[in-house]
Amino acid sequence: MAETKRRKKKSNMAVWVVLGLLILALGGFGVGGFGSSLSTVASVGDRDITVQEYADALQAEQARVGQQFGQRLTIQQMQALGLDRRVMERLLAGAALEEEADRVGLSIGDGEVARRIRENPAFGGIAGGFDREGYAFALDRAGLSERAYEEQIRNDIARELLQAAVVGGTEAPATYVDTLTRYVAETRDVTLTPVTVADLAGGQIAPTEDDLQTFYDENQALFETPELRAITYAWVAPDRIVDGIEVDEVQLREVYEDRIDQYRQPARVLAERLAFADTAAAEAALAAIESGEMTFDALVEDRGLTLDDVDQGEIAQSDVDADVADALFALEEPGIAGPVETSLGPALFRVNAILNPTEITFEEVRDSLVAEVGLDTARRSIDADREMMDDMLAGGATLEELAADTMLTLGTVRWDAGGDDQGADIAAYDEFRAVARAAQSGDFPELETLSDGGLFALRLDEIVPPTVPPLSQLRGEVEAAWRAQTQSRQLTERAAALAASDTDVPAAPSEEIIGLARDATLEGTPRTLVSEIFAAEDGVRIAIEGDDQRAYIVSIDAVNVPDLTAGEAEDIRAAVEQQAGQTIASDVFEGYGQAIQDSAGFTVDQQSVQAIQAQLGGTYGG
Numbered sequence: 001m002a003e004t005k006r007r008k009k010k011s012n013m014a015v016w017v018v019l020g021l022l023i024l025a026l027g028g029f030g031v032g033g034f035g036s037s038l039s040t041v042a043s044v045g046d047r048d049i050t051v052q053e054y055a056d057a058l059q060a061e062q063a064r065v066g067q068q069f070g071q072r073l074t075i076q077q078m079q080a081l082g083l084d085r086r087v088m089e090r091l092l093a094g095a096a097l098e099e100e101a102d103r104v105g106l107s108i109g110d111g112e113v114a115r116r117i118r119e120n121p122a123f124g125g126i127a128g129g130f131d132r133e134g135y136a137f138a139l140d141r142a143g144l145s146e147r148a149y150e151e152q153i154r155n156d157i158a159r160e161l162l163q164a165a166v167v168g169g170t171e172a173p174a175t176y177v178d179t180l181t182r183y184v185a186e187t188r189d190v191t192l193t194p195v196t197v198a199d200l201a202g203g204q205i206a207p208t209e210d211d212l213q214t215f216y217d218e219n220q221a222l223f224e225t226p227e228l229r230a231i232t233y234a235w236v237a238p239d240r241i242v243d244g245i246e247v248d249e250v251q252l253r254e255v256y257e258d259r260i261d262q263y264r265q266p267a268r269v270l271a272e273r274l275a276f277a278d279t280a281a282a283e284a285a286l287a288a289i290e291s292g293e294m295t296f297d298a299l300v301e302d303r304g305l306t307l308d309d310v311d312q313g314e315i316a317q318s319d320v321d322a323d324v325a326d327a328l329f330a331l332e333e334p335g336i337a338g339p340v341e342t343s344l345g346p347a348l349f350r351v352n353a354i355l356n357p358t359e360i361t362f363e364e365v366r367d368s369l370v371a372e373v374g375l376d377t378a379r380r381s382i383d384a385d386r387e388m389m390d391d392m393l394a395g396g397a398t399l400e401e402l403a404a405d406t407m408l409t410l411g412t413v414r415w416d417a418g419g420d421d422q423g424a425d426i427a428a429y430d431e432f433r434a435v436a437r438a439a440q441s442g443d444f445p446e447l448e449t450l451s452d453g454g455l456f457a458l459r460l461d462e463i464v465p466p467t468v469p470p471l472s473q474l475r476g477e478v479e480a481a482w483r484a485q486t487q488s489r490q491l492t493e494r495a496a497a498l499a500a501s502d503t504d505v506p507a508a509p510s511e512e513i514i515g516l517a518r519d520a521t522l523e524g525t526p527r528t529l530v531s532e533i534f535a536a537e538d539g540v541r542i543a544i545e546g547d548d549q550r551a552y553i554v555s556i557d558a559v560n561v562p563d564l565t566a567g568e569a570e571d572i573r574a575a576v577e578q579q580a581g582q583t584i585a586s587d588v589f590e591g592y593g594q595a596i597q598d599s600a601g602f603t604v605d606q607q608s609v610q611a612i613q614a615q616l617g618g619t620y621g622g
Contacts (some may be wrong), residue, residue: 041608042088044095045600046102055612057087062616075613084613088604093590094159096597101158108154108161116153166592172580178564181576185562185569187515190533191555192522194508194546195495197487205490207482215482216471222481223474226416228464231436234399234408234445235426237454238378241407245374245381252369256362263360266317269328270353271337272310274299275344282339282346289336289348296336296350314355324349379453382407386455390447399445399459408455414464432456484548495543495551506553515560525552 042049058075061083066072078084117123118130123138139149207215216223256263274296276282288294300310317325327337331351338348389406403410413427417437426432429450435458445457471478498504513522518534521527529544529552536542538559544552562569 040605041612042092042095042602042604044092044597044602045099047095047099049091049095051608051612054088054091054609055616057091058084058612058616061087075616079613084609088609092597092602092604093593096593096600096602097159097162098155099600100596101155101162104162106158106161108157112157113150113153116157117150163589166589170581170585170588172577172584177573177577177580180580181564181569181573182562184518184576185564185572186534187517187560187562188533188556189512189514189558189560190516191510191512191557192525193506193510193553193555195491195498195506195543195551195553196508196549197491198507199494199498200487200490205483205487207479207486212475212478212482213471215485216474216478219481220468223477224466224468227466228414228416229436229439229460230412230414230462230464231439231458232399232410232412232461233426233432233456233458234403234410235432235450235454235456236382236406236408237450237452238375238382239452240409240454241381242371242374242378245377247370247373247377251373252366253362255369255373256365263365265355265358267329267357268314268316268355269331269351270355271312271315271328272296272300272307272350272352273312273342273344273347274303274305274310274350275342275347276339277345279339279346282348286336286339286348296348299348312349382453382455386447389455389457393445393447393457399457402445402457408457412461426456429454429456432458436460487548488545488551491548491551492543492545495553499541499543499553508550512557529554 040048040050041054058078062073062075062078065078065081065083073081073083075084117135123130123135136146139146144152274285276285285294285299289296289299297307300307315328317329320328321342324340324342327340328349328351331337331354334351334353336348336350339346340349341347385406389402389408392402392405397405400410402408411426415427415436417433427436431448431450435448435456439458439460441460441463443460445459447455447457449455498506516530516533518530520530522529526544526546529546532542532544533554533556536554536556538556541553541555544554546552562572564570564573
């Protein structure tokens with residue numbers, strides 16, 4: 001009975017999770033505080049775009065793009081990227097299509113709306129099928145009436161039909177598709193010959209003092225030091241004070257006991273289960289397995305299932321009914337158990353592994369618990385002192401005074417925003433680098449949080465502008481740069497001379513490459529090599545720049561025009577045709593929507609838009 005209740009609780013939890021996600025999808029972000037006079041932000045013809053619609057769309061875009069960036073964007077960042085305008089344009093286009101559907105008399109019947117709602121898996125119950133109570137609950141939590149949501153579905157279907165009517169039959173011209181496919185699928189046969197230092201008449205080269213001075217004078221940007229930020233900071237991290245934390249033995253025991261399920265595991269088996277309609281079928285299957293006529297894998301495949309479908313994972317005796325447990329744990333080695341009655345009917349179990357009971361003693365994990373509990377205690381100690389530190393900074397205390405009177409440690413760093421941590425431990429934290437990058441001279445230090453629970457505050461003391469050290473300090477670096485640039489140029493010039501000559505032969509062996517594709521990469525060669533090969537004419541020999549160790553001579557031996565009716569080229573043509581058709585259809589529909597919008601006329605209330613963005617910026621911007 002306990003097992004049944006536990007599974008029911010999990011099932012109910014799954015329903016609430018699905019409904020919660022559905023609520024977010026339907027809207028209901030709860031934008032209030034604008035006053036009763038503010039209800040719409042824009043209109044197209046007779047169609048209004050409401051405050052709630054705009055706020056929901058803006059926040060949905062905020063969340064979507066935030067997933068790509070790995071953090072939630074502020075409203076200000078969305079404005080800088082033009083995302084707020086994209087949201088408004090999308091809403092205006094949707095309203096324009098709804099307006100056009102009304103104008104042409106496009107009507108969607110109640111039956112089609114009901115079918116679309118019933119087929120939405122988000123409204124399905126645990127047993128499958130449409131869940132009327134779940135549907136009503138989700139709409140209520142989203143702040144939508146059933147009538148409003150069904151009208152939204154009706155409009156969505158109308159827009160889909162309108163779009164299908166406009167772009168139906170749109171396809172890319174065959175000449176365009178063929179030309180693009182030939183370009184993409186073309187291959188070339190080439191001979192690639194490296195030109196190395198061994199091909200240079202004078203061999204390895206060395207610069208004179210005049211060469212170095214001239215190169216240094218003409219390439220100052222290569223040797224410029226970055227802008228540095230001279231920063232004073234005070235900080236503390238849990239691992240910096242953990243050694244001074246005394247860990248209570250009783251607390252360690254309590255943590256161990258709280259996690260006893262991790263440290264103490266009963267005997268378990270790794271098993272798969274295949275259920276049958278009746279005992280006779282299960283026994284027949286077992287007999288076929290034992291005789292070698294059939295395998296368990298084959299039985300699973302014959303049912304149209306995969307091993308993942310029948311996998312039961314780790315099973316302990318307490319996880320299953322007594323009859324199943326007896327059958328599984330009676331095995332002394334992996335094999336087939338059953339048939340045995342289960343909630344799904346008679347079943348065979350394949351036991352793939354038998355796992356003995358395990359226990360990790362307190363003594364075995366004590367050291368790791370000491371470290372973990374110590375760090376947790378250190379974090380709580382830091383957090384307990386935070387308010388006092390904030391008050392000190394608010395009262396005008398300097399970082400030096402803060403470090404003298406608290407657990408914070410004082411430090412300085414000349415920090416390069418584009419470089420590494422410059423030897424300062426704190427510069428390894430993203431949070432420190434973000435604040436250091438944004439700091440301005442004269443800013444008052446503020447307490448900030450580190451990812452591990454530590455705290456820091458910083459002060460920008462000076463911005464050290466970029467400088468170019470004298471040649472005497474950079475001689476080795478300048479010589480290396482001169483040598484690389486000069487040698488690269490000489491190798492390219494030698495490759496060009498050899499490419500134009502039929503008599504000289506490079507020292508390095510050539511390599512024949514058959515069927516080189518346009519998107520291929522040749523390991524160890526410059527990224528531009530393949531594109532330069534495809535820019536060259538058939539039958540020519542060209543020189544291509546490499547690095548300071550080699551350049552290349554390339555002979556274009558053959559240009560292979562693909563047969564668009566067979567092989568890989570045929571597949572490429574189909575993909576190009578589909579993509580081109582979709583692009584044309586998208587352009588046509590976008591132009592159609594813009595024409596509708598212009599014809600119907602539209603207005604945008606910028607004051608309302610700004611008011612919504614201001615409120616969302618305060619509520620959701622961080």
